[in-house]
Amino acid sequence: MAEKIQENLISLCKRRGFIFQTSEIYGGLQSFYDYGPLGVELKRNIKKLWWKEMVQNHKEIVGLDSSILMHPKTWQASGHLEGFTDPLVECKRCHKRFKADELTKDRCPECGGALTNSKDFNLMFKTFMGSTEDSASEVYLRPETAQGIFVNFKNVLQTSRLKIPFGVAQIGKAFRNEITSGNFIFRIKEFEQMELEYFVNPKNASKIHEKWQKKRLNWYIDLGINKENIRLKKHSKDQLAHYAKACSDVEYNFPFGWSEIEGIANRQDFDLTQHSKFSHQDLVYLDPETGEKFAPHIIEPSAGVERPLLAFLIDAYEEMAGETGKKKEVVLRLDKRLSPIKVAIFPLIKKEPLQKIAKEIFNDLKSAWMCQYDETGSIGKRYRRQDEIGTPYCITVDFDSLDDDSVTIRDRDTREQERIKIKELKLILRQRLDF
Numbered sequence: 081m082a083e084k085i086q087e088n089l090i091s092l093c094k095r096r097g098f099i100f101q102t103s104e105i106y107g108g109l110q111s112f113y114d115y116g117p118l119g120v121e122l123k124r125n126i127k128k129l130w131w132k133e134m135v136q137n138h139k140e141i142v143g144l145d146s147s148i149l150m151h152p153k154t155w156q157a158s159g160h161l162e163g164f165t166d167p168l169v170e171c172k173r174c175h176k177r178f179k180a181d182e183l184t185k186d187r188c189p190e191c192g193g194a195l196t197n198s199k200d201f202n203l204m205f206k207t208f209m210g211s212t213e214d215s216a217s218e219v220y221l222r223p224e225t226a227q228g229i230f231v232n233f234k235n236v237l238q239t240s241r242l243k244i245p246f247g248v249a250q251i252g253k254a255f256r257n258e259i260t261s262g263n264f265i266f267r268i269k270e271f272e273q274m275e276l277e278y279f280v281n282p283k284n285a286s287k288i289h290e291k292w293q294k295k296r297l298n299w300y301i302d303l304g305i306n307k308e309n310i311r312l313k314k315h316s317k318d319q320l321a322h323y324a325k326a327c328s329d330v331e332y333n334f335p336f337g338w339s340e341i342e343g344i345a346n347r348q349d350f351d352l353t354q355h356s357k358f359s360h361q362d363l364v365y366l367d368p369e370t371g372e373k374f375a376p377h378i379i380e381p382s383a384g385v386e387r388p389l390l391a392f393l394i395d396a397y398e399e400m401a402g403e404t405g406k407k408k409e410v411v412l413r414l415d416k417r418l419s420p421i422k423v424a425i426f427p428l429i430k431k432e433p434l435q436k437i438a439k440e441i442f443n444d445l446k447s448a449w450m451c452q453y454d455e456t457g458s459i460g461k462r463y464r465r466q467d468e469i470g471t472p473y474c475i476t477v478d479f480d481s482l483d484d485d486s487v488t489i490r491d492r493d494t495r496e497q498e499r500i501k502i503k504e505l506k507l508i509l510r511q512r513l514d515f
């Protein structure tokens with residue numbers, strides 16, 4: 081059943097323009113995806129809501145946008161060159177590659193062939209800068225946005241007059257040459273991260289780490305994820321990344337099982353100490369009040385954009401028996417803040433003057449919210465089309481509108497319709513859509 085839902089959702093994503101396989105006309109490129117007209121809106125809404133929650137709502141958190149390609153020493157200092165590896169085995173017969181720690185048998189799961197010995201495979205994508213392809217010009221596509229924040233620690237501190245505790249947040253692309261990928265957009269090679277690096281006094285690190293775990297879990301619940309489908313899961317010592325003292329994941333109950341959508345780590349002073357060592361720069365903090373000098377510890381809530389997006393879609397996806405009892409109907413019960421389209425406007429039929437009034441309403445509302453104008457098909461079909469993409473409100477101009485200057489507004493979740501004066505529409509929508 082869960083697999084069926086996943087399959088139907090993936091097909092909806094393609095059919096309605098949320099997500100496409102990249103370069104599809106050439107047969108696609110495995111583990112890379114493109115976001116269509118609705119997907120791009122959903123992604124932008126997630127990023128906007130994250131930024132509001134993590135930057136705008138805090139006086140002590142600021143933003144940053146750093147380069148994807150960084151000085152190669154960054155990755156030496158961060159430990160990624162040496163340690164950001166997965167154990168790789170290859171089938172000697174079919175040459176498929178697998179993560180050794182995910183295999184349950186010592187034969188190829190695809191063809192039963194013998195496997196090579198496991199070797200460490202670095203997940204960073206390498207490229208070359210300049211005109212020569214030698215080791216001196218090697219650079220890496222960043223595997224996490226976090227390092228851009230650490231190398232700018234001093235710049236931000238000196239220019240923003242922030243005092244500890246303070247945070248620097250960033251949203252941007254990250255790349256990982258994952259050995260195994262799959263489950264649609266869950267494990268991909270190019271993705272976006274939303275990361276906060278929160279610099280704290282070591283004395284308070286554990287307490288602040290606890291606080292961020294709760295805050296991050298609640299963010300998803302507040303945005304509509306069902307409490308039963310989301311949890312915090314603490315890493316055991318052997319699951320911790322090389323830099324972390326403690327870490328908890330926010331996990332979502334996907335059709336393929338409980339899986340991480342965000343990690344909240346206590347990175348200690350690992351990063352700043354390493355970058356101090358490799359750059360010979362003093363990356364310590366001098367407390368202006370106590371005179372105390374220390375390398376701040378870092379608490380890091382780190383989420384992707386795509387995994388939460390998939391979780392929001394799956395959680396919102398509902399199939400219901402159609403009103404006529406025949407074909408099933410899909411409603412995407414996304415939180416209104418996430419919905420790609422907020423308002424759809426229809427003339428009851430494709431005739432003047434209903435079209436003219438509906439277009440005027442569309443033109444009036446479009447600067448405030450993402451709106452769609454639709455005049456094709458029966459009104460029932462148009463409602464279904466909007467339900468399927470999660471549009472919270474549909475407005476219909478009918479023949480009564482010519483006499484009473486009113487329209488009907490239909491609510492996606494209750495399916496109730498109210499009659500509202502056209503001149504009051506904006507105000508009413510503002511009350512329902514602006515948060």
Ligand code: GAP
Pocket residue numbers: 223224225226256258265266267268269271273275340341342343380382383384385386387388
């Ligand atoms: N700076 C810490 C860090 O990068 P991570 O647990 O490796 O930690 C954080 O990644 C988040 O980035 C994950 O929780 C996930 O949402 C996202 N992410 C990581 N690898 C991904 C992949 N291959 N595909 C999609 N999202 C990924």
